[in-house]
Amino acid sequence: MSLSLYNTLTRKKEEFQPVHAPQVGVYLCGPTVYSEAHLGNARGPVVFDVLTRYLRQLKYQVRYVRNITDVGHLESDADTGEDKMAKAARAARIEPMQVAQHFANRYRQHMMALGCLPPDIEPQASGHITEQIGMIEEIIANGFGYEVNGSVYFDVPKYNEAHRYGKLSNRSIEDQLGGTRDTLAGQDEKRSPLDFALWKKAAPEHIMRWPSPWGEAPGEGFPGWHLECSAMSRKYLGNLSDIHGGGLDLMFPHHECEIAQCQASDTHTDESRVWMHNNMITVNGTKMSKSLGNFVLLGDLFKGPTGPLAQGYSPMVVRFFLLQAHYRSPVDVSDDALQAARKGYRKLMNGLRLLDKLVVGASLPVAGEGDAEPTTDHQQPTAKPADADLRKLTADLYTGLDDDLNTARSIASLFNLLRKFNTLATTPAALADVSAASLTEAVAAYRTLVVDILGLQDEPRANAEQLLELTLGFYTEAKNGAKEAKESAEDATPYYAKIDQIRTALKGQGIVIKDTKAGVEWAYSEE
Numbered sequence: 001m002s003l004s005l006y007n008t009l010t011r012k013k014e015e016f017q018p019v020h021a022p023q024v025g026v027y028l029c030g031p032t033v034y035s036e037a038h039l040g041n042a043r044g045p046v047v048f049d050v051l052t053r054y055l056r057q058l059k060y061q062v063r064y065v066r067n068i069t070d071v072g073h074l075e076s077d078a079d080t081g082e083d084k085m086a087k088a089a090r091a092a093r094i095e096p097m098q099v100a101q102h103f104a105n106r107y108r109q110h111m112m113a114l115g116c117l118p119p120d121i122e123p124q125a126s127g128h129i130t131e132q133i134g135m136i137e138e139i140i141a142n143g144f145g146y147e148v149n150g151s152v153y154f155d156v157p158k159y160n161e162a163h164r165y166g167k168l169s170n171r172s173i174e175d176q177l178g179g180t181r182d183t184l185a186g187q188d189e190k191r192s193p194l195d196f197a198l199w200k201k202a203a204p205e206h207i208m209r210w211p212s213p214w215g216e217a218p219g220e221g222f223p224g225w226h227l228e229c230s231a232m233s234r235k236y237l238g239n240l241s242d243i244h245g246g247g248l249d250l251m252f253p254h255h256e257c258e259i260a261q262c263q264a265s266d267t268h269t270d271e272s273r274v275w276m277h278n279n280m281i282t283v284n285g286t287k288m289s290k291s292l293g294n295f296v297l298l299g300d301l302f303k304g305p306t307g308p309l310a311q312g313y314s315p316m317v318v319r320f321f322l323l324q325a326h327y328r329s330p331v332d333v334s335d336d337a338l339q340a341a342r343k344g345y346r347k348l349m350n351g352l353r354l355l356d357k358l359v360v361g362a363s364l365p366v367a368g369e370g371d372a373e374p375t376t377d378h379q380q381p382t383a384k385p386a387d388a389d390l391r392k393l394t395a396d397l398y399t400g401l402d403d404d405l406n407t408a409r410s411i412a413s414l415f416n417l418l419r420k421f422n423t424l425a426t427t428p429a430a431l432a433d434v435s436a437a438s439l440t441e442a443v444a445a446y447r448t449l450v451v452d453i454l455g456l457q458d459e460p461r462a463n464a465e466q467l468l469e470l471t472l473g474f475y476t477e478a479k480n481g482a483k484e485a486k487e488s489a490e491d492a493t494p495y496y497a498k499i500d501q502i503r504t505a506l507k508g509q510g511i512v513i514k515d516t517k518a519g520v521e522w523a524y525s526e527e
Contacts, residue, residue, distance in 0.1 A: 003058065005243070006328060006404045008251060008275040009168055013404055018242050019273060024060040025237035026052055027272065029229055029246035029254065030122070032069040033103035034084040037110055038295040039318070039333060040281040040288040044246050046319055046455075047278045047327040047405070049116040051243070053453045054401055065236050066119040068107075070100035071126045071208050072200075073225045077253055079197040083222070086207050096208050097126070110298040113315040115455040121236050125228035129210045132223040132231045135265050136198045137213070144264035148189040150201030150215020154260065156194040163263050165194070168275060169252035196257055197224035226257035233271060234262070244272030248279050249287075278327040283308055285332060296333065313338045316459045320345040323407040323454060344411070346510065346524035348450055349458050351418045353523065354425055355443045386433035393417045394442045397449050410449065417446055 003016040018024045028048045031041055045066070052064045075081025089096040108118070125132075136152055139145040144159045145152055156165050160173045176194055201221045202209035212219035233241055239262075246255070255275065262271040280287045283294045296307045304312020313321075321341035325331045393416055400409025424431045424439070431439075450456050503513055512525045 003054075003402050004404055005274055005276060007273075008277050009270065011170070014274070016242075016274070018060065019238075019240055022059065022061050024055055024062045024243070025241040026055070026062060026064045027229070027233045027237055027241050027244045028064070028066045028119075029244075029250055030067045030069065031103075031107055032073040032084055033100045033107060034073075034088040035290070036103060036297050036299060037107050038288060038290065038297050039301055040247070040295065041107075042110070042114060042298060042318070043278050043281055043322050043327070043331070045111050045116050046114060046322045048245065049455060050323065050407060050453060051276075051405055052117065053455060054405070057448070057453055063121070063237065064117075064119045065121045065123065065233065067229060067232055068100070068104050068122060068124040069225065069228065070097070070104070070124050072223045072228060074200075078193075079200065079224070083206070083208060089207065100124075100126075106299070110315075113302065114298075114319050115316065115457060117455075123232045123236065125223065125232075126208070128228065128232050128235065129223065131235055132227045133199075133213065135227065135231045135234070135261065136223075138265040139198065139261065142264055142266070144260075145198055146191070147214045150212065150219050150221060151189060151197060152199040152214055153190055153195040154198050154257070154264070155191060156196070156260070157192050159260055159264055163260070165260055166252075166256065168256045168259055171252065171256075196226060196253065198227055198261075199223055226254055227261060229254075230258045230261040230265075230271060233258075234267060239267040240269045241272045243274045243276060245276035245278070248277045251275075251277050276327075279330045282330050282332045283334075288333070308334065309338070310335050313342065314459055316456060317342045317345050320348075320411075320456060324411055326404075326406050326408045328404070329408075343526050344415075345456065346526050347418065348411075348414060348456060350523045350526070351414070351421060351446065352450060352458065354418075354421055355447060358421060358425055358431075358439065358443060384433055384435045384438070386430065387435050387438040390420060390434050390438045390442050393420055394438075394445045397445050401453070407454065411454075414446065414449060417442060421446070 004013045005016050006013050026048065028044060030045075031037055048064070048066070052062050055062050070085055071083065073084050075084060075087070083096075085096045085099055089099045092099060104124075112118070136145060139154065140147070140152065144155050146155055157173065159165055165173055166176065173194065177192075199212065199214060199221050200223075201212070201215055201219070206222070208222050209220040210222060212221040214221070233244065244255070244258075255277075259270050262269050282288060283296075286292065286294060288295050294307065296309060298318075300306035300312075301309065301318065302312055302315060304310075306312070317338065318341075321333075321338055322331065324341060324344060331337075393413070396413040397410055397417065400406040400411075400413060403409065421442075424434065506513060507525060510525045512523055514523060
């Protein structure tokens with residue numbers, strides 16, 4: 001299969017065809033850094049991280065851009081209220097850029113903890129004022145923007161005469177107008193309640209302000225929220241990027257306005273060929289948001305307990321939780337759901353630990369032995385009875401990803417392959433029925449999908465390996481002591497008590513001990 005993606009703009013899945021293959025431009029709308037990110041803010045970055053990883057696995061040359069909004073995002077989508085950055089700065093009695101820097105740093109730390117690779121470019125809105133002013137001047141020159149008292153607005157009705165405002169969100173302008181009030185609620189500068197700000201004149205008390213070509217000199221103001229992404233996407237990905245996306249809540253008005261701005265500017269494009277939107281995180285069926293007070297901050301989630309959750313969950317468990325559902329499906333957060341995700345994550349990590357044992361135990365190619373004999377161009381290694389089944393399980397790993405980045409389906413395929421691995425590891429006859437070539441291929445595919453594409457890693461623990469080895473040493477000593485005491489008719493009870501104590505302590509850390517013919521081994525508890 002080739003990669004297909006659901007395009008919100010066309011309402012259908014489409015085979016992915018880059019504008020300028022093999023180069024691929026990907027843009028994700030990033031956070032407004034006036035406060036710490038919550039779990040809902042993490043879903044888009046995790047989804048687009050997997051998308052970017054997979055595109056690179058497919059040998060595309062990806063330029064991944066994820067912006068930082070640090071100016072222009074007002075409290076209301078109707079261009080009213082304070083700038084969120086300025087409001088947070090006033091509350092903390094510090095500069096807005098201090099607020100932006102602090103929460104941008106926190107955001108990056110959390111994304112790194114979640115296994116997200118850093119974007120290739122991470123532009124900030126405040127660093128691209130020149131580009132935004134230039135784009136506004138194009139929109140005005142093309143007849144789709146107008147200036148009033150130092151502010152500039154986008155003329156939606158006029159734009160709709162030439163194009164279609166609402167094609168991304170599938171809304172008609174008549175329905176939108178019907179949902180507005182008869183008055184402009186104090187915004188008498190606007191010609192229509194649907195018009196949105198491209199540039200706002202700064203009030204005397206407004207902290208964040210830049211020189212403006214509009215209004216009485218010296219005019220000063222700040223850009224509208226929707227403008228930054230259009231200007232920065234154009235600068236770093238060209239007039240038409242390949243993929244642009246974010247949360248479903250950004251589809252309207254943010255992304256709808258972005259398309260209108262680009263069509264009304266000198267580029268005359270939809271900004272991106274494919275528009276992707278991940279669904280929301282919910283709590284008891286209600287969208288997680290700061291305005292509703294049902295949010296879970298990432299920093300609190302990792303430590304726990306917090307909000308609706310009775311305990312904390314590690315970043316990798318959270319990442320797995322987000323990926324076990326298709327990105328276009330809603331995900332409801334709860335302790336039960338996260339505990340189930342922890343169990344699934346640990347299974348995959350146990351699978352990674354099993355891979356090395358499988359490869360070591362397999363009949364690896366040795367010249368002169370069976371299917372490992374030297375081959376010529378017309379001679380292939382001898383297949384074994386179970387090869388076809390193993391290769392089908394291996395091929396299924398990527399079927400889900402190719403079908404609109406369905407990570408849920410690919411994870412289910414991983415568990416199917418893992419069951420096969422467990423059978424091979426415990427049944428010599430089954431291992432003898434697969435060739436070294438097919439097993440090596442399956443092992444490599446499992447590792448690649450888990451680590452390189454899904455981005456799931458065995459989480460580091462301070463001195464964990466050394467402490468675990470030392471503990472296993474104590475366990476082995478106690479086990480040997482019990483065996484010797486039993487053989488010499490001495491009381492083995494203290495040794496067994498020590499064994500139970502060690503098992504209990506490790507179980508509390510999510511680790512179980514297994515006594516095998518090869519010796520003492522450990523695995524992550526899947527309970």
